[in-house]
Amino acid sequence: MSLSNRIKNQHLLSRAGFGVxxxxxxxxxxxxxxxxxxxxxxxxxxIQPLEVQDPFVENTLKSMNPDERGDMSKEMFSEMNKPKGKAIRMQSGKDIQQLSIDWMHEMVYSKAILRExxxxxxxxxxxxxxxxxxxEEELLSxxxxxxxxxxxxxxxEVSKSSAMILFLNNQQNSKKHPNENFGREVMELFTLGRGNYTENDVKEIxxxxxxxxxxxxxxFFFNEKIHDTGNKTFLGETGNFNGDDAIDIILKQKQTAVFISQRLYRFFVNENIDASAIQWLSDRFYKNDYNISLLMEDIFSSDWFYNESNIGIQIKSPVVYIGGIRRFLPMTLQNEEVQIVLERLLGQWLFNxxxxxxxxxxxxxxxxxSLMLRLKIPSLIKNDETLDLKPKTDDDVQMGQKEYLQIGPKKKKSGGYQILASVDWSKLLKAIGEKDKTAVLQKMKSLLIQTPDNKIDDAVIMGDKTxxxxxxxxxxxxxxxxxTPEYQLC
Incomplete structure (x- = not known):
C-alpha cells in the first residue's frame, strides 16, 4: 500500500523530531x-549555546587547590558539610535544572528538530x-x-570532556595504577559493543x-608525567599509542559503524533490527567516514523507514512525550520547572x-x-489540577541532588505539583482548518494517533454534548x- 505524503511526513516528524x-x-x-x-x-x-551556569560555580572551582577536583562526587568532597562543597553542589543542581528546562525549550520551539x-x-x-x-553544560554543547x-x-570531544573523564574515572588512570573503566566503556558502550574486544584490549587501551x-x-589536559609510553597491542595493532590513536584504531573497525547504525536504527526506526538495513547503513556510514548527517538522511529517505510495520509502534520516551504535547498545543507554560518533576516520575530525567x-x-x-500518569497529564493541562504524586528519592541516581529538588509551585497541604498552562484553543482550531465537529474529530485523530489499527471509538470521543x-x-x-494508550505510540 502506497502511503500519502501526509502520513509519511507525520511519521518523519515523530521520529526525526518530537511530533507535529x-x-x-x-x-x-x-x-x-x-x-x-x-x-x-x-x-x-x-546552534545557540545554552548557557545557564552561575559564575559562582566556575569562579569557585578555579579558586580551589589542585587536589580539590570539581566533579562534585562524594569521593572528591569527602566532607559534604563543608560550606564550599555544599554551596557548589546546590548551585550546580539549580543550574542543571535550568539547563534541562532550556534544552526542552529548544526541543519544543526550535526549527532544528532533527539536531535536538x-x-x-x-x-x-x-x-x-x-x-x-x-x-554538564560543556558536554551538552x-x-x-x-x-x-x-x-x-x-x-x-566527548571522550576529552571534563564530565566524561571524571564520570568514568580516567582522572585516576596512570601508568603506575591503570584504571580500566574509561577504556572499557569507550569500547563497550560508545563504539564496538560488548563481545567485540578482548580483556587484553581493555588493559591495553x-x-x-x-x-x-x-x-x-x-x-582537558594531557599529563605526560603519568602517561604510559610503552608499546601497546590493541585490536591487532602494536605501537606507542595514546588516547587519540586508540580511538582512531577503534574507528578503523567496521564493527563500530555496525554498532552505531544498530543503536540509531533502534532509536529512530524500530527496536527489532532488520539485518539487511543495518548492513546497508553501516557500509555507507563507514565509507562516508562516519558522517552522521548522511547516515540520518539514508535512514529517513529509505523506503523501509516508511513501511507500515515501522509506523505507530514506538513507545514515546518521556521527553518526547512531554515535548510532543507542548509542540502540538499553542501553550504557555508558566512553571516550566514542573517538567523536571514529570521527567522524574516518567523515568527520563535529563542529565541524570x-x-x-x-x-x-x-x-x-x-x-x-507511569502509564496511568501519562493518561492523566493532558487533563492536568486542561483543568489546572494538582499532581498529587512526588518523585521517588533515589540518591544513587540523584548523586546527592535531593537537597535542591524542591520545585513548584505546589499546594501546601497535599505537596502535589500543578501544571500551570494556558492553551490558545482557537489558534489550534484555526490551524486545523475544519468547520464542523465530525471533520475536526477526523483531522485531530489523523494528527495525534499514529497507530494504523487503533480501537478508538469515534462515537465515544464525539459524545453527546450538543x-x-x-x-x-x-x-x-x-x-x-x-x-488514550494509542497516543503513547509514534
Whole structure:
C-alpha cells in the first residue's frame, strides 16, 4: 500500500523530531523528499549555546587547590558539610535544572528538530552524571554542536570532556595504577559493543588513555608525567599509542559503524533490527567516514523507514512525550520547572541517566504507574489540577541532588505539583482548518494517533454534548485523544 505524503511526513516528524506542531499542519502534504530536505537544512545552522551556569560555580572551582577536583562526587568532597562543597553542589543542581528546562525549550520551539532529537539520542548514548553545571553544560554543547557532524570528532570531544573523564574515572588512570573503566566503556558502550574486544584490549587501551585528565575549572589536559609510553597491542595493532590513536584504531573497525547504525536504527526506526538495513547503513556510514548527517538522511529517505510495520509502534520516551504535547498545543507554560518533576516520575530525567548505559528505552518506559500518569497529564493541562504524586528519592541516581529538588509551585497541604498552562484553543482550531465537529474529530485523530489499527471509538470521543461550541469541542476531544494508550505510540 502506497502511503500519502501526509502520513509519511507525520511519521518523519515523530521520529526525526518530537511530533507535529501546529506550524507543521499546513505543510504536511508537501512532497516527502522535499519535506525531509527542509528538516535536514533547518538543523545545519549554527546552534545557540545554552548557557545557564552561575559564575559562582566556575569562579569557585578555579579558586580551589589542585587536589580539590570539581566533579562534585562524594569521593572528591569527602566532607559534604563543608560550606564550599555544599554551596557548589546546590548551585550546580539549580543550574542543571535550568539547563534541562532550556534544552526542552529548544526541543519544543526550535526549527532544528532533527539536531535536538539526535542530540537527545547522543545524550543517552554518552550517558554521564557528574552534578557539575560547568561540565554538564560543556558536554551538552559538544553533543549539540556535533550531533549531525563527524562521529570521529564527536567521539573524541566527548571522550576529552571534563564530565566524561571524571564520570568514568580516567582522572585516576596512570601508568603506575591503570584504571580500566574509561577504556572499557569507550569500547563497550560508545563504539564496538560488548563481545567485540578482548580483556587484553581493555588493559591495553587503559594504558593508551593514561594521562588524559581534567584541570579543575580549565578542562582537558594531557599529563605526560603519568602517561604510559610503552608499546601497546590493541585490536591487532602494536605501537606507542595514546588516547587519540586508540580511538582512531577503534574507528578503523567496521564493527563500530555496525554498532552505531544498530543503536540509531533502534532509536529512530524500530527496536527489532532488520539485518539487511543495518548492513546497508553501516557500509555507507563507514565509507562516508562516519558522517552522521548522511547516515540520518539514508535512514529517513529509505523506503523501509516508511513501511507500515515501522509506523505507530514506538513507545514515546518521556521527553518526547512531554515535548510532543507542548509542540502540538499553542501553550504557555508558566512553571516550566514542573517538567523536571514529570521527567522524574516518567523515568527520563535529563542529565541524570540511571547508569552508565543510559536509559533502557522502549518497553522500559511504561509500567502500570507511569502509564496511568501519562493518561492523566493532558487533563492536568486542561483543568489546572494538582499532581498529587512526588518523585521517588533515589540518591544513587540523584548523586546527592535531593537537597535542591524542591520545585513548584505546589499546594501546601497535599505537596502535589500543578501544571500551570494556558492553551490558545482557537489558534489550534484555526490551524486545523475544519468547520464542523465530525471533520475536526477526523483531522485531530489523523494528527495525534499514529497507530494504523487503533480501537478508538469515534462515537465515544464525539459524545453527546450538543451545547458545546466548536472551540469547546476541539478542546475536549484533543485532551481525550491525548489521554488514550494509542497516543503513547509514534
Amino acid at each position: 506542531s501546529i506550524d507543521d499542519i499546513p505543510h504536511l502534504d508537501k512532497n516527502n523528499n522535499k519535506f525531509l530536505k527542509e528538516i535536514i537544512k533547518a538543523s545545519q545552522d549554527t 532529537k539526535i542530540a537527545l539520542f547522543w545524550h543517552g548514548h554518552f550517558a554521564c552524571n557528574v552534578n557539575n553545571s560547568m561540565y 559538544i553533543i549539540r554542536n556535533n550531533a549531525l557532524g563527524d562521529f570521529r570528532i564527536l567521539l573524541k 587503559a594504558r593508551a588513555f593514561t594521562g588524559w585528565q581534567v584541570k579543575t575549572g580549565a578542562g 541517566p540511571p547508569n552508565v548505559a543510559g536509559w533502557a528505552g522502549e518497553k522500559a518506559w511504561i509500567d502500570s504507574s 451545547d458545546e461550541d466548536l472551540i469547546q469541542f476541539t478542546r475536549r476531544i484533543t485532551i481525550e485523544l491525548m489521554s
